[in-house]
Amino acid sequence: MAPYQFIDRPSPFNSRGGKTLPIFAITPAHIETGTIEPVALDWARKAGFKAEAGSLLLVPTDDGHLGGALFGLGKTPSDAPFLSGKLARTLPAGDWHIETAPLTANRLSLGYGLGSYRFERYRQAAKEVPTLMIPTDADATDIERQLAGVFLARDLINTPTNDMGPDALEDVFRALAEHYKAKFTAIRGDDLLKENFPLIHTVGRASAEAPRLLELRWGKKGHRKVTLVGKGVCFDTGGLDIKPASSMLLMKKDMGGAANVMGLALMIMDAKLKIDLRVLVPVVENSISANAFRPGDIYRSRKGLTVQIDNTDAEGRLILADALALADEEExxxxxxxxxxxxxxxxxxxxxxxPFFTDDDDLASELGDASLSVDDPLWRMPLYMGYDKDIAARIADITNAPAGGMAGAITAALFLKRFVTRTKSWAHFDIYGWAPTERPHSPIGGEAQAIRALYHHLKSLAA
Incomplete structure (x- = not known):
């Protein structure tokens, strides 16, 4: 079964064998020592090609046709493991293969695939794009799987809220569950109150589209029990503590946590990992209306803790609190x-x-190793209990917005920690979900963060 894709797009890869043009991925040393194909070497020297990182030189045949390409890796290729992604945006249309490259086949192919991403839902798609033949020693199936997960996350984040509100996000979540024959359930609107999810209801009740809690279950009982929770705020005005206009420009990405756990869930299910998987996504739009929640309000959470609302723009931790409390009940x-x-x-x-936060040192070490293994950066931050006093409220158990603004990422993590008391091991990832500048392996826009590292860790855990 092919991985679920939110937006259909042509594969960045081909299987045309000998009908492809060669790419020589080289460092300056290859030119200096003359250790590449003679015709390509002669052309590179005549053109003054220096093999700088990301540079491309097309090489003609003797009769003037396109014969191949030289791709510069720079002096230290390991500094940019996914530099090959630039090829997907600079090569002319056609079918290509890598002739030589001092990179692993998996890194080279994954980098090219990541760089091939285009979000073309709202404009005419490119008619012809270059394709790369995956080397025979690369794990083509797993590369395609990881790309499907990453592209799902990117697509969801890039889609504006008029087409990716709570209803639409639920549609994609349900389709993902159905594709992998997972069990899907949803609790919507006032049913959230009946089922004891008061904070999710509170944050989302002012929206024209009802708040909801989405759930997916997949796998067999007896396998390692893993639960993923993703923040699904489809748009965040800030509520009555309204954001300035400049701060709302990217708020379509405030469901990036949901998008990323959905991309990770895709990888897990497509790989058929021996995991008893549960995915929980609280979905809301933090809007302004006559029934919007207010600064100074106090609400009782699913856990029983009372929460004082000191800023309606600190809404994400509120919906996560109810979802985490539910997840924690199952241990x-x-x-x-x-x-x-x-x-x-x-x-x-x-x-x-x-950054990620956990009080499990072994898990932190394993996640750090996974991050380095697959070049998916993340960094552990401290769950410093000395700041736990800062989330205390005067007339409630806790506040959602400590005064002073110091150590905001840590106090947010400590807030969430109050709702995870029975689970063996927990980690909180505070992602950005956006690439503000173009990189070889990604354009500007929605981004998957940490899910390749988590997938790598979970493969080891399941094995």
């Missing part, structure tokens, strides 16, 4: 939540390096 072996949660995380680590 999974591993509980992962992902959310575009705090600006403080971006101030600390920037847009490309997502």
């Amino acid at each position: 999974p072996e591993l509980l992962i939540d992902m959310a575009t949660l705090t600006g403080a995380a971006r101030v600390a680590l920037g847009p490309d390096l997502p």
Whole structure:
């Protein structure tokens, strides 16, 4: 069964064998020492090609036709493991293969695939694009699987809220479950109150589309029990503590946590990992209306803790709290939540390096190893209990927005920790979900973060 795709797109790969044009991926040393194909070497020297990182030189045949290409890796190719993604955007249309490259086949192919991503739902798609033949020693099936998960996350984040509100996100979630024959359930609107999810209902009740909690179950009982929770705020106005216009421009991406756990779930299910998987996605739009929740309101959570609302723009942790409390009741072996949660995380680590928080040192070490193994950056941040006092409220158990603004990513993580008390191992990922600048393996736009590393870790866990 082919991996589920939200938006159909042509494969970046081909299987045409000898009918493809060669690409020589080289470093400056190859030119200096003359250790590439003689015709290509002669052309490179005549053209003054320096093999700088990401540079491309098309090579003609003796009769003037396109004969191949030289692709520069720079002096230290390991510094940019997915540099090959640039080929997908710079090569002319046609079918290509890598003739030589000091990179692993999997890195080279995955990088090319990641770089081939285009979001063309709202404009005419390119008619012809280059394709690359996956080397025979690469794991083509797993590469396609990872690309499907990453592209699903990117597509969902890139789609504007008029086409990706709570109803539409539920449609994609349900389709993903049906594709992999997973069990799907949804609790919507006032039924959230009946089923004791008051915080999810509170945040989303002012929207024209009802708040909801989506659930997917897949796998066999007896396998490692893993639960994924993703923040699904389809748009965040900030509520009554309204954001300035400039801060709303990217708020379609505030469901990036949901998008990322859905992409990760795709990888897990498509690989048929021996995991008892549960995915929970609370979905809301934080809107403004006569029934919007207010600063100073106090609500009782599913866990029983009362939460004082000191800022309606700190809504993500509220919906996660109810979902995490539900997940925790089942005591999974591993509980992962992902959310575009705090600006403080971006101030600390920037847009490309997502922090994660856990009090499980073994898990932190394993995630760090997985990150390095697959070049999917992440960084552990401290769950410093000295700041736990900052989330105390005067007339409620806790506040959703500690005063002062210091250590905002840590206090947000400590808030969530209050709702995870029985699970064996938990990690919270505060992702950005967006690439603000173009990189070889991704254009500007929605981005999958940490899910390739998590997939790598879960493959080891399941084995």
